[in-house]
Amino acid sequence: MNKLIDEAYEALKHSYSPYSNIKIGAAVTGKSGRIYRGTNIENAAYGSTICAERVAIFKAISEGESDISAIAVTGDFDGFAYPCGACRQVMSEFMKKDAKVYVGNKNEEYKEYQLDDMIPFMFTHETKGKQE
Ligand code: ZN
DSSP: OOHHHHHHHHHHTTOBOTTTOOOEEEEEEOTTOOEEEEEOBOOSSGGGOBOHHHHHHHHHHHTTOOSEEEEEEEESSSSOOOOOHHHHHHHHHHEEEEEEEEEEOTTSOEEEEEHHHHSTTOOOTTTTTTOO
C-alpha cells in the first residue's frame, strides 16, 4: 500500500453516507507534501451531497495548496472506486495531465493511473476550444 491510499482508507472511516450506505475516502497531496483527506458527505437533499474527492481537493486548495500531484480514492466495496464525472472535471482544474490517480477497493488493492487516463480531452482554462 502506498501512503496516500492508506490515508484514503483512514478518511472513509468518517464517511457520512446514511442514504447510499457506500463509504468513500480520498486523499490528495501537492507541492507542500501535506496530505488532505476527504470523505463522501451526504444530505437528505441528495443534490447537496459531495464526493470524497472534491472534499479532499477543496480542503487542499482552501488551505493554500498548489500543484496537486496525486489523489487516492477508495471505497468499502469489492469494486474499484473510480471517480465520478464531476470529480474528474474538478481534478482537471487543479491537477496536471500526468498527476497520479490511485483507485482502491475494500480489499486494499489498488490500481494506478494518471489524470489523462481518467479524463481524456479535458475541458480546462488552457484547452477551451482548442482541441479537435
Ligand atoms: Zn465524485
